[in-house]
Amino acid sequence: MVVSPVHYIAVPLMAAFLIPLFAKISKELVRIVPGLVIGYLSVVSVILMTQVVNTGQPIVEVIAGWNPPWGINLVFSAFTGFLATLMTFMAFLIWIYSYRFKKVDDAVAQKYFILFMMLVTGSIGIVLTGDIFNLFVFMEITAIAAYSLTAFYRDRDGAEAGFKYLLIGSFASALMLLAIVLLYTQVGTLNMAEIALRMHTVPQAMKITIFTLFAVGLGIEAEMFPLNGWAPDAYSQSPGPIGVTFAALVVKAGVYSLIRVIFTLFDIHGAYEFLIIMGIITMVIAEISALKQTDLKRMLAYSSIGQMGFVLIAFGIGTNEAVFGALFLMFNHAVIKGLLFMSGSYLVYNTPSKEIKDMAGIGKKLPMVSLFFALGALAIVGLPPFSGFWSKLYILMAAADASFYYLMGTILIVSIIEIVYYFRVMGRLYFGKPQNDVVLQKPTFGGILSMSVLAVVIIAVGFHPDLVSGFIQSAADTLLDKAGYIHSILPNADLTNL
Amino acid sequence: MKKLLVILLLAVVAYSLGTALMSVKFGENRLGNVQDEGTVSAFYLNNTPEKLSVANVVTAIVVNYRGFDTLGEVSVLFLAAMGLGSILYHRHKEGEEEEAILKPSSQLIQAGSKLIFPAILVLGAYVFIHGHLTPGGGFQGGAIIATGFLLMMMAYKDYKVSHKVLTWVESIAGVTFAGIGMWGLIVSQSFLENTLPIGALNNLFSGGIIPIIYIAVGFKVAAELTGVLDTLLNIKDKH
Amino acid sequence: MDLDNNLLMSIGVYGSAIGLILIGLYAVLIKKHLTKIVIGLSIIDAGIHLLFIAIGYISGGTAPIFSPAGEKIVANGGIMVDPVPQALVLTAIVIGFAVTAVALSLVIRLYRHHHTARIDQIKSLKW
Numbered sequence: 126m127v128v129s130p131v132h133y134i135a136v137p138l139m140a141a142f143l144i145p146l147f148a149k150i151s152k153e154l155v156r157i158v159p160g161l162v163i164g165y166l167s168v169v170s171v172i173l174m175t176q177v178v179n180t181g182q183p184i185v186e187v188i189a190g191w192n193p194p195w196g197i198n199l200v201f202s203a204f205t206g207f208l209a210t211l212m213t214f215m216a217f218l219i220w221i222y223s224y225r226f227k228k229v230d231d232a233v234a235q236k237y238f239i240l241f242m243m244l245v246t247g248s249i250g251i252v253l254t255g256d257i258f259n260l261f262v263f264m265e266i267t268a269i270a271a272y273s274l275t276a277f278y279r280d281r282d283g284a285e286a287g288f289k290y291l292l293i294g295s296f297a298s299a300l301m302l303l304a305i306v307l308l309y310t311q312v313g314t315l316n317m318a319e320i321a322l323r324m325h326t327v328p329q330a331m332k333i334t335i336f337t338l339f340a341v342g343l344g345i346e347a348e349m350f351p352l353n354g355w356a357p358d359a360y361s362q363s364p365g366p367i368g369v370t371f372a373a374l375v376v377k378a379g380v381y382s383l384i385r386v387i388f389t390l391f392d393i394h395g396a397y398e399f400l401i402i403m404g405i406i407t408m409v410i411a412e413i414s415a416l417k418q419t420d421l422k423r424m425l426a427y428s429s430i431g432q433m434g435f436v437l438i439a440f441g442i443g444t445n446e447a448v449f450g451a452l453f454l455m456f457n458h459a460v461i462k463g464l465l466f467m468s469g470s471y472l473v474y475n476t477p478s479k480e481i482k483d484m485a486g487i488g489k490k491l492p493m494v495s496l497f498f499a500l501g502a503l504a505i506v507g508l509p510p511f512s513g514f515w516s517k518l519y520i521l522m523a524a525a526d527a528s529f530y531y532l533m534g535t536i537l538i539v540s541i542i543e544i545v546y547y548f549r550v551m552g553r554l555y556f557g558k559p560q561n562d563v564v565l566q567k568p569t570f571g572g573i574l575s576m577s578v579l580a581v582v583i584i585a586v587g588f589h590p591d592l593v594s595g596f597i598q599s600a601a602d603t604l605l606d607k608a609g610y611i612h613s614i615l616p617n618a619d620l621t622n623l
Numbered sequence: 624m625k626k627l628l629v630i631l632l633l634a635v636v637a638y639s640l641g642t643a644l645m646s647v648k649f650g651e652n653r654l655g656n657v658q659d660e661g662t663v664s665a666f667y668l669n670n671t672p673e674k675l676s677v678a679n680v681v682t683a684i685v686v687n688y689r690g691f692d693t694l695g696e697v698s699v700l701f702l703a704a705m706g707l708g709s710i711l712y713h714r715h716k717e718g719e720e721e722e723a724i725l726k727p728s729s730q731l732i733q734a735g736s737k738l739i740f741p742a743i744l745v746l747g748a749y750v751f752i753h754g755h756l757t758p759g760g761g762f763q764g765g766a767i768i769a770t771g772f773l774l775m776m777m778a779y780k781d782y783k784v785s786h787k788v789l790t791w792v793e794s795i796a797g798v799t800f801a802g803i804g805m806w807g808l809i810v811s812q813s814f815l816e817n818t819l820p821i822g823a824l825n826n827l828f829s830g831g832i833i834p835i836i837y838i839a840v841g842f843k844v845a846a847e848l849t850g851v852l853d854t855l856l857n858i859k860d861k862h
Numbered sequence: 863m864d865l866d867n868n869l870l871m872s873i874g875v876y877g878s879a880i881g882l883i884l885i886g887l888y889a890v891l892i893k894k895h896l897t898k899i900v901i902g903l904s905i906i907d908a909g910i911h912l913l914f915i916a917i918g919y920i921s922g923g924t925a926p927i928f929s930p931a932g933e934k935i936v937a938n939g940g941i942m943v944d945p946v947p948q949a950l951v952l953t954a955i956v957i958g959f960a961v962t963a964v965a966l967s968l969v970i971r972l973y974r975h976h977h978t979a980r981i982d983q984i985k986s987l988k989w
Contacts, residue, residue, distance in 0.1 A: 131814045134691075135805055138698055142797030145790050188691045189807075190816035195666050197691045236709035243702050250695070258950055262695035265957045269699060272964050273706030276971065284710070284971040285984060291965050292890065295903050298961075299910055302954060303640075306914050309947070310647045313654075313662030334643045629891045633884050640880050644913075649872035650921035654944060664944045672928045680926040680942075684949040696953045703960035710967040758927065762952055824928065844956075851963050858970065 128169045130186045130199040130253055133209065137162050137246040141239050148235050155235045156224060159242040163217045166249075170210040177206050178599065183613050185255070193614050194316035198255040200614065203599035207452070208252045208381060215373040215459055216245040222467055222575040223366035237277065237364075244270040244370055251378040255614060257308070257390075258315045260382060261301055264346065267375055268294045274370075275363045286358035293345055293355040300342035307335050318614040321389050321607060336393055339386050346379030348430045349437065350407040360426035365470025368422065372429050372466055373459040380433060380455070384440055389607055400441030405535060407434030412542045419480050421473050424546060425465055428505070431539065432458045438536075439520045442527050449594075449601040450519035456593060457504070457516045457586075464579040465501040468494045471568050472554070481550055485557030494568060495554045497576045502547040504583050507540055512586035675817065677755045677830040685760065686833045686840075690804070690815045697800060697840060700847045701793065707854050725856060727780040736778040743771030751841030755830045761837040765844025772849045776856055789850045796843035803832050803839075868921075875916045882909030896969045896979045900962060907958040911951045918947030 140162045147154040177184060183202030187193065201209065223241070247267030254260050272294065276287030309315065311331060312323040324332070345352040360368045387396045408431045415427035432454070439451035471494045476484050488495040504511035507518075517540070524532040568576075586592055603609065608620050653662065660666045667680055667688060677683045685693050727733075750757075751764025775782045807816035819831040828834075882905055889902025923943035924935050936942065973979045 129808070131808065134694075135801055135808070135814060138694065139798060139801045139805070141698065141701065142794050142801065146794050187813050188815055189687055190811065190813045191688055195663060196688055233709060233712060236705050236712075239705050240702065240709065243698065258689075258953075259692055259695070262692050262699070262953060262957070265961070266695055266699055266702065269702045269706060269960055269964055272961075272968070273702070273709055276710050276968055279712075284968050284975065287710075288896070288965070288968045288972065291961070291968065292899070292903070295906075295961055295965075298957075299906050302910050302914075305950075306910070306917060306947075307643060307647075310653065310917050313664070315663065315946075328646070331643060331646060334639060626892060629888065632891075633887055636887065637880055637884055640883070641876070644872075644876045644880075647917055649868060649875055649916065650919055652920045652923075652941065654920070654941075657941070664946045667945060668926060668942055672933075678928040678932070680928070680945040681948045681952075684945055685952055689949060692950075692953050696956050699957050699960045703963045706964045707967045710964070710971055756929070758925065760952075762956060825930065855963075855966070855970075 128172050130173065130184060130201040130209075131188065132169050133166055133213075133249050133253060134246060136165065137242050141242055141246075144235060144239050152234070155238055159238045160217075160220045160224070162242065163213065163220055163245065166213045167210075167217050170206070170213045173201050174206050174210050174596070177201060177203055178596070183603070183610075185614055193255065194314050194319040197259050198316070198614060199253045200255045200610075201253060202610070202613070203596070203603040204452075204601075205252050205381075207596050207600040208377060208455075209249050211456060211459055212245065212249050212252070212374045212377065215463055216370070218463070218575040218578055219366050219369050219373070221571045222369070223364075224571040225569045226364070226366060226572075233277075237274075240270045240274050241367070241370065244274065244367075245374060248374040248378040252381050255317050256315055257305060257317055257320065261298070261305060264301070264378075264382070265298060267378065268298065271359070271367075271371065271375060274367045275359045277364050277367070278362075282358075283362045286355075286362035290355040290359045293352070297342045297345035297352075300338050300345075304335050304338035304342060307331065307338070311335075316614070317385070317390060318611045318618070321611055322615070322618055322620075324390065324392055332391065332393060336386075336391055336396070340383070340399070343379060343383040343386060344403070346376075347383045347437070348376055348379065348407070348433050349383075349403050350410055350430075350434070353407070353411075353430050356430055357423045357426040360429070360466075361420060361422035365466065365474070368426075368470070369463050369466040372425075372462040376429070376433060377455055377459060380436060383437075384604070387440075388604060389610060397441045397443045400437050401529075401532070402441075404434045404437030404439075404441055405532070407431070407437065408539055409434075409535065412539050416542055416546050418546075419482065421469055421476075421481050421484070421550065422466075424481070424550070425462070425469055428543065428546075429458070429462055431543075432462070432505070435520070435536070435539075438532065439523065442520075442523055442529060442532075444523055444527055445601060445605060446519060446526060447523035448604060449597055450516055450523050452597045452600050452604075453519060453590075453594070454516040456597065457512050457583075460579055460582050460586075461501050461504045461513055464497055464576055464583065465505065467572065467576050467579070468498040468501065471566070471572065472498060474566050481553055484550070484553050486554070488554035490565060491567070493573060494576075497580055498554070499551050500580050500583065502551055504587070506543045506547055510584075510587045512583050512590070514587065515590045672824055675830055675833070676824050676826075677833055678825050679755050679758065679760070681758075682755045682760050682833065682837065683830075686836050687815070687817060690836070693836075693840065694800060694804065694815075697797065697843060700844065701797060704793075704847050704850050704854075707851055711854060711858065725777070725780050728778050732778045736774050740771050740775055743774070744768055747771065747841070747845065751837055752834070753827070754837040754841075755833050756825060756827070761840030762844050764841040765848060768841075768845035769848035769852065772845075773852050776852065784849055784853050786850070786853070789846045789853075792842055792846040793850070796839040796846065799839040800836055800843070803836060807832075876913070879909050879913035879916060882906070882912060885909075894980045894982055896972065896981060897966075899981070900965045900969060903965065904958065904962055907954070911954055911958075914947050914951050914954070918944035920944060 140158055186199040188197045247263050250263035272287050272291045275290055276283040311327045312320050348356050411427045411431035415424050418424040436451050436454050439447050504513040507513045521533055654665045655661050657665045657668050671680045671683045675683050747764045747767035750759035751761045754760030804815040808814045817831040886902045886906030890899050920943045923941045926942040926945040976984050
């Protein structure tokens with residue numbers, strides 16, 4: 126059977142429906158089946174990515190036999206395919222990490238793994254779809270899985286964090302639905318390529334209203350300021366692996382939808398400046414808040430929001446180099462933040478109060494975990510020779526080329542703030558007297574394996590950025606090529622009005 | 624102070640929505656000439672009777688043209704049931720006295736609901752089996768059936784629905800839907816393609832896979848809604 | 863005369879949809895009891911769904927079903943209303959139901975934990 130993008134959605138769904146039946150056969154199957162599914166999807170990613178790179182054409186899959194714009198289509202291009210591959214591999218590593226995670230015992234493992242698999246499927250669906258209402262449906266799949274997983278543990282304030290996330294997330298979906306309603310009245314279609322084609326017929330006032338609704342709705346998912354109030358609580362209260370999933374998959378999907386709406390659907394000229402301004406505000410406020418945090422996971426969450434602000438700035442600059450830098454940063458953020466959250470979870474697990482000041486000296490007792498955390502911290506502030514250095518460099522160069530000197534200054538100042546709070550944690554870990562009465566929770570074999578893979582990737586990409594830069598460059602080219610996107614979906618379209 | 628800010632926000636929302644909707648006149652025909660197929664709705668209205676032999680165009684859109692959305696929606700329901708189970712999971716500690724929330728209802732309701740319940744089930748089944756011919760379909764029929772179960776649960780304090788049966792029905796119906804989709808992918812070129820003969824318009828056996836999918840959806844929705852209601856109504860609280 | 867009628871109907875239908883959205887927003891932002899907030903979310907959804915169906919209506923159109931009666935109407939030159947918003951609203955209603963179910967279960971969990979369902983008394987996390 127030929128592999129095609131629909132496998133990303135159909136296979137996990139079938140598996141999810143079958144797991145309750147499998148659970149009656151053997152409890153172990155419940156943990157293994159999601160791993161098999163995500164492993165299979167990783168293989169599919171590799172096959173499809175090589176096909177796209179070799180032929181230079183995106184793979185457009187038609188669902189139910191009705192060509193776009195009458196039916197729904199999935200688009201696996203250099204850009205969306207790159208994101209989908211990144212998400213699939215991170216999901217596989219997270220599965221390895223959470224296979225025997227201490228706090229997920231057999232009774233609830235079934236629900237945990239099904240929800241986790243659907244969270245992954247929803248995020249990948251957001252990235253691959255070519256239809257705006259389908260985007261909304263996949264956003265809801267991701268959201269409901271996320272709400273349930275945030276409230277998973279009983280002994281924390283998960284329910285409160287989950288409820289707050291639910292309130293704000295429901296606002297986001299309501300606004301998105303309103304935007305789709307108004308957009309449908311203007312263009313009469315729901316296919317993204319055709320909307321892009323007909324956007325020039327929409328009157329300016331309506332365009333601005335619809336764009337505002339989209340920007341606020343999707344900004345909530347992409348953790349743009351001031352709509353990211355839900356994020357620190359969700360990241361800190363959810364189980365460790367789920368925090369990793371949020372940082373590596375869900376927020377990427379949110380940023381992707383925002384970028385797709387701005388770059389492909391709309392042709393408003395002020396949109397890029399809007400991105401830069403919102404990105405700066407997000408980054409500055411988030412990094413300053415991170416400085417004030419005493420809870421490790423909340424600090425990491427604010428740092429994550431700051432990085433997303435940085436990504437938005439880079440997309441806002443809009444040149445080819447800037448978009449290349451933004452995509453490289455998204456890749457790095459997924460890998461490095463993944464490692465930070467994974468190791469951070471074990472650090473927090475061993476500290477009853479979860480406060481940084483109580484983590485004195487754990488560096489000596491959990492050497493591997495602390496080493497991974499230190500590696501992640503050094504990488505994310507952008508020190509060479511780790512991968513984080515390259516993405517910051519490319520974005521700074523792009524800002525210089527576009528003469529945004531004040532941006533360069535802001536980014537450098539923010540980097541200094543990052544160095545301060547990360548080094549503060551590392552100092553705590555390595556220097557200081559450990560408390561001897563704490564029972565150590567050592568990481569599982571799966572945990573060490575996944576963290577090592579991520580560490581190897583960080584070091585390898587740091588020394589040889591050409592390992593991934595080829596893929597990222599084609600992804601950047603594909604994103605900026607609006608006419609190419611429309612042409613691959615609607616071959617007979619008239620492209621003169623773009 | 625907060626109330627004032629909120630009222631201001633509401634006024635802004637009302638004004639912007641109102642002005643946006645001023646340009647969208649109520650009842651305006653945006654489809655143009657249906658034969659021209661300028662918009663997707665015109666295409667659907669023009670082609671459904673011949674290409675799919677389905678009388679209810681909304682059903683054709685939900686199950687066939689935009690069947691992928693329906694697959695996503697069915698999984699959203701499944702996720703909600705899973706999420707509910709995981710959030711409300713309660714390890715029963717020994718020695719805790721727990722009391723059910725529901726109280727028994729009057730004799731009139733108990734006698735009446737026993738009579739109405741089969742009728743509601745038949746109505747629900749009729750709605751989802753004839754989804755492609757008359758208004759209605761899987762979701763509507765499933766909701767009607769779940770209402771019937773809700774009536775029985777409210778009338779009788781000890782009415783139990785077997786969770787094992789519900790799980791089996793949910794899983795099998797879900798696998799049917801996804802399986803028909805995969806079969807379309809294997810046998811023909813695309814996922815969820817209509818692979819069975821389409822028959823004649825307004826016949827019960829028309830539309831290819833559309834009635835089959837909608838029946839599966841009807842069962843799944845009924846099972847899931849009943850499961851959700853059962854979980855919520857059987858919460859026991861300490862007193 | 864026809865124009866006045868149309869304007870009145872527009873204001874009536876759109877006004878009620880926007881009114882529902884406003885009532886729901888008010889409940890979510892002002893009310894303190896968690897269940898009322900969840901009901902507010904439901905009302906916002908109801909308003910949006912009503913709006914969606916309202917824009918699909920075409921004056922003088924009949925239901926988009928090709929039953930024998932429907933086919934006769936089309937053969938006589940009648941038109942049908944827009945079927946796409948109806949299909950989309952079907953999906954949106956189910957999704958709204960799922961979110962409400964999850965929200966209510968979270969309310970139950972919060973009540974069990976804190977023994978109160980008022981938002982101003984559940985404030986362990988910074989709002």
